[in-house]
Amino acid sequence: MTQAIKENPAVSNLRDFYRHFDNAALRDALRRMYLIRRFEEGAEEAYTRGLIHGTMHLSIGQEASAVGSCMDLRKTDYITSTHRGHGHCIAKGADPKLMFAEFFGKEEGYCRGRGGSMHIADVESGNLGANGIVGGGLPIAVGAALAIRKQKRDDVAVCFFGDGASNEGAFHEALNMAAIWKLPVLFICENNKYGMSVSTERSMAVKHVADRAPAYNMPGEIVDGNRIEDVSEAVMRATARARNGDGPSLIETKTYRIRGHSKSDRNRYRTKEEIEEWKARDPIGHFEANLEAFGILRKDEAEAIRTAAEAEIASGVEFAKGGTDPSPADLTRDVYTKGAA
Amino acid sequence: MSVRELSYAEAVREALAQAMEADERVFLMGEDIGVYGGAFQVTGDLVHRFGEDRVMDTPIAELGAAGVAVGAALAGSRPVFEFQFSDFATLAMEQIVNQAAKIRFMLGGKVSVPLVMRFPAGSGTGAAAQHSQSLDAWFAHVPGLKVVQPATPHDAKGLLLSAIDDPDPVMVFEHKLLYKMKGEVPEEAYRVPIGKALIRREGRHVTIVATAIMVHRALEAAEILSGEGIDVEVIDLRTLRPLDTQTIIESVKKTTRLACVYEGVKTLGIGAEISAMIAESEAFDYLDAPILRLGGAEAPIPYNPVLEKAAVPQTDGIIASVRRLVTGRI
Numbered sequence: 123m124t125q126a127i128k129e130n131p132a133v134s135n136l137r138d139f140y141r142h143f144d145n146a147a148l149r150d151a152l153r154r155m156y157l158i159r160r161f162e163e164g165a166e167e168a169y170t171r172g173l174i175h176g177t178m179h180l181s182i183g184q185e186a187s188a189v190g191s192c193m194d195l196r197k198t199d200y201i202t203s204t205h206r207g208h209g210h211c212i213a214k215g216a217d218p219k220l221m222f223a224e225f226f227g228k229e230e231g232y233c234r235g236r237g238g239s240m241h242i243a244d245v246e247s248g249n250l251g252a253n254g255i256v257g258g259g260l261p262i263a264v265g266a267a268l269a270i271r272k273q274k275r276d277d278v279a280v281c282f283f284g285d286g287a288s289n290e291g292a293f294h295e296a297l298n299m300a301a302i303w304k305l306p307v308l309f310i311c312e313n314n315k316y317g318m319s320v321s322t323e324r325s326m327a328v329k330h331v332a333d334r335a336p337a338y339n340m341p342g343e344i345v346d347g348n349r350i351e352d353v354s355e356a357v358m359r360a361t362a363r364a365r366n367g368d369g370p371s372l373i374e375t376k377t378y379r380i381r382g383h384s385k386s387d388r389n390r391y392r393t394k395e396e397i398e399e400w401k402a403r404d405p406i407g408h409f410e411a412n413l414e415a416f417g418i419l420r421k422d423e424a425e426a427i428r429t430a431a432e433a434e435i436a437s438g439v440e441f442a443k444g445g446t447d448p449s450p451a452d453l454t455r456d457v458y459t460k461g462a463a
Numbered sequence: 464m465s466v467r468e469l470s471y472a473e474a475v476r477e478a479l480a481q482a483m484e485a486d487e488r489v490f491l492m493g494e495d496i497g498v499y500g501g502a503f504q505v506t507g508d509l510v511h512r513f514g515e516d517r518v519m520d521t522p523i524a525e526l527g528a529a530g531v532a533v534g535a536a537l538a539g540s541r542p543v544f545e546f547q548f549s550d551f552a553t554l555a556m557e558q559i560v561n562q563a564a565k566i567r568f569m570l571g572g573k574v575s576v577p578l579v580m581r582f583p584a585g586s587g588t589g590a591a592a593q594h595s596q597s598l599d600a601w602f603a604h605v606p607g608l609k610v611v612q613p614a615t616p617h618d619a620k621g622l623l624l625s626a627i628d629d630p631d632p633v634m635v636f637e638h639k640l641l642y643k644m645k646g647e648v649p650e651e652a653y654r655v656p657i658g659k660a661l662i663r664r665e666g667r668h669v670t671i672v673a674t675a676i677m678v679h680r681a682l683e684a685a686e687i688l689s690g691e692g693i694d695v696e697v698i699d700l701r702t703l704r705p706l707d708t709q710t711i712i713e714s715v716k717k718t719t720r721l722a723c724v725y726e727g728v729k730t731l732g733i734g735a736e737i738s739a740m741i742a743e744s745e746a747f748d749y750l751d752a753p754i755l756r757l758g759g760a761e762a763p764i765p766y767n768p769v770l771e772k773a774a775v776p777q778t779d780g781i782i783a784s785v786r787r788l789v790t791g792r793i
Contacts, residue, residue, distance in 0.1 A: 200538065234571030241569040250537055251570060255561050261527045262562065265534020265542075272490070272516070272540055279534075292557070295527025302522065456572030457606050459630035 136416060139351035142358070143193070145418050149427065151193050151350060152413060155185040155406045156431040158209040161218050162381075164435040165208065165225060165239075169385065173443070174225050178239040181209040183348070183380035186405030187312050188213040190353030191280060191375075194361065200248050200266045200279040202259030205240050206312075206379070207252030210282050215247035219438035228445025235448050236456065256317075257290030259283065260309070264296045267305035267370075278306040278364045280357075286317025288331045297338040297372070306364035308357065309372045312347060314379045319391040335372040347375030348405040351412075377405075467650060472505045472642040474616035475581070478623040479506065479543060481652040483513050486541060489627060490517040492532055493545030493581075502547045503583055503642050529555035529580070533563045536578040536632075543627060548594045549582035549636065563632040564607030575630040579623070585638040585676060585726055586775055592763035595771075597727040599636045599674070603703035603736075609657055610703040612636040614678040616646035618701060621655030629657065638675040638726075660707040662714065666696035669720040669789050672711055672737055674700045677724040677776060684781040693789050703733055708740055715746040722755040722785055726775045729758025755788050757781060 140148065162180045169178060181188065188209035192201065195214070203210040211221060216232065224231030224242055231237075232244050243251035250266060253259040263281030270277050287293055288311060300307045311331040315322055328334060335342025341360070345352040353375050360371035378400035382389055389397070413419035469477065482489045491513075496506040497520040510518040521528040525546065532542040546552050552559065563576050586595035603610040609631060613619040619637065626633035663678060664685050673681040678699040685695035696718050698711060715721050721741055723734030734756035741747060741754060757776040764774050 202534075232571065233569060233573070236571050237569040243570045243573075245570065245573055250534075250574075251566065253562075255557060258530075258557065258562055261530020261558065262534035262537065264527070265531035265536070265540075266538040267534075268531055269535045269538030269540040272488075272535075279538075292526055292530060295522070295524035296530065298522060299524065299527055299531060454606070456568050458609075459567065459572075459575050 137351050139354050148418055151189050152409055153427045154189045156428055158185045158212050160431045160435040164439055176238055177384045179206040179384050180381040181206045184377045185209055186350040187347040187353055187375040187377050190350040191310050191357050194358050197248055199277045200250050202250050202263040202281050203252040204282055205254055211242050211249055214249045216244040219441040222438040222442035223445045226442040229448050230445045257287040257292035260292045260296035263307055264300045267307040276365045278361050280308045282310050285313040285322050285331055289325055300370040301338040301340050304369035307370040308360045311374045312377055313374050314377050318383045332374040340370050340372055342372040344374045347377030348403050350409050468645045469616050469648040471616045471619050471644050474620040474648045475505050476507050478620040482627045488541040491543050492519045492521055494547045496545050525551050525554035529558040532578055533558050536576045541577050543579040545581045549584035549598055550593050550596050560605050564605045576632050577630050578632040579626045581635045583639050584636045586764045586771055587640045591766040595764035599703055600727050600732045602634045609633045611657055612674045614675055614699050616648045618655050620648055621653050625654045625657050640676050658702050658705045660701055660710040661699045663699045664697040666694040668694045670696045670714040670718045671722045671724055672698045672700055673724040680778045680781055681724050683778045687782055712744045712746045715741055716749045719749050719751040720788055724757045724776050726759050729756055732758045734758050752788050757784055
């Protein structure tokens with residue numbers, strides 16, 4: 123039924139994105155976006171209630187960038203992620219209950235409770251890890267791409283980073299090496315306008331991060347990071363290029379984090395108006411409206427996706443609460459592979 | 464066993480070649496390690512034998528290149544990274560300390576980072592303050608890293624092969640003055656275990672624990688002191704982390720005196736760790752004299768050759784200090 127509408131010549135201006143993915147994949151993308159949103163809200167609530175300690179960096183508002191980047195990737199493709207990495211992790215295929223178990227510091231968590239929010243990883247699904255160091259994942263992604271090349275695979279390494287990281291030396295060194303060796307890397311800059319409190323206007327000599335791509339002889343594309351179709355189409359072009367042996371690309375997704383940088387943020391560097399303006403450009407609302415308009419999703423189906431996401435998050439939190447606390451006797455267990463000193 | 468002799472640099476090169484022949488995942492990265500052959504001619508002609516894909520010249524970008532090595536190791540390769548001078552590792556500390564050392568632990572033990580880094584280190588070449596440091600203790604302070612410091616051509620080959628086999632990041636410190644030193648090196652691909660010190664000379668009166676080139680100065684000093692009736696035991700530490708505490712403890716219990724001789728800055732160096740370890744151990748009760756540390760001066764390495772020599776322990780100084788330690792005479 124819905125497929126028929128998609129193929130209706132009356133909807134002739136339908137974007138490639140909606141033609142490339144079948145309806146199940148499109149609905150699943152929306153489901154993942156809701157899962158990320160509810161995950162972040164659930165994590166925030168658990169933190170506020172004192173169930174989780176430490177700090178966390180929420181990606182509410184950036185879901186289209188994460189899901190749009192990952193939805194056409196293979197399990198064997200790698201991603202490296204950032205301190206704001208929960209969304210990337212879910213988008214690449216992680217199970218939210220094992221992520222919650224990690225946040226609760228449990229043995230069942232992805233990192234057995236040793237990593238927490240800032241080091242969340244799911245190596246099985248190709249996520250080589252979030253990173254607590256701004257720019258830390260950039261050269262690592264290039265190295266993973268080098269290994270891909272050495273192993274004669276046609277996989278890619280996708281490196282997420284923020285606008286702030288593009289001012290780090292590691293960014294410039296990583297892009298240069300990826301370019302001179304023509305490695306299969308996608309550099310996806312999620313430009314959410316602020317490196318903590320300092321705006322890109324105050325911290326960057328160029329207007330866009332993508333302006334830096336020509337210095338490394340690679341395409342630099344700017345997309346609306348709150349529109350999943352824009353993100354996904356750009357990423358598909360870049361992955362095709364990378365898998366074809368044509369080298370790396372830089373994609374800048376213009377987006378916004380609705381929450382503060384971390385738990386300490388008092389929003390002194392931006393206005394309520396600005397936040398409201400971006401809230402009105404909600405990536406989930408945009409995508410859902412399109413899916414409904416194109417006959418890909420009914421309202422009741424959307425509601426079912428929301429309900430299912432909420433239930434999955436709630437059961438994930440319960441799973442985490444019932445997890446096993448690590449024993450202090452195992453403190454040094456995983457420092458070395460063979461248990462040396 | 465062969466009686467063939469190789470230089471230290473040749474021994475390292477042979478280990479690299481044998482590791483690459485045995486395992487196609489192994490490759491080399493570094494600045495000018497290709498046709499140039501490396502700043503100290505360690506990689507030499509390897510690029511002609513293994514090609515540019517396996518002997519990769521990197522741009523002058525220590526941080527980024529170190530990170531590339533970390534990422535490649537994570538994704539199934541076995542990189543051996545050469546720093547042109549150990550001093551340049553300061554540019555790459557982020558990737559070494561925050562990433563390579565911690566990724567396995569942070570990810571709950573679900574991955575390994577089989578990475579080897581080689582660091583030409585030490586003074587004595589007239590290269591002054593930014594090309595002469597001995598920073599090995601910095602790395603030995605980081606859980607997640609292993610740190611070895613081979614003092615002979617034999618150990619340079621054997622420890623490097625062990626490092627390449629190891630599933631965790633191993634930092635290999637090679638003293639630049641040793642590169643031309645010759646010694647017996649078997650042809651087969653043998654291993655010297657990480658974490659095991661070696662008693663190079665047995666003695667009854669005093670234990671010297673030394674690292675890198677100081678092993679040779681300690682052995683020279685021991686030879687001269689033996690003529691005075693002072694019987695020196697010389698331990699070549701070989702691995703800074705994990706530390707072979709047992710070999711040192713047993714030796715000190717036997718000799719009742721301990722001197723630590725190392726080139727890194729004395730304060731908070733490896734000698735401080737060994738001294739403290741002995742003070743905490745059962746060997747403390749056996750001590751007949753205070754523990755002696757001879758380390759690098761509290762100054763950068765100077766250019767002037769007289770000053771440069773004065774900045775790190777030399778054989779004469781070791782002789783005088785150990786003599787005082789044993790005889791109690793000024």
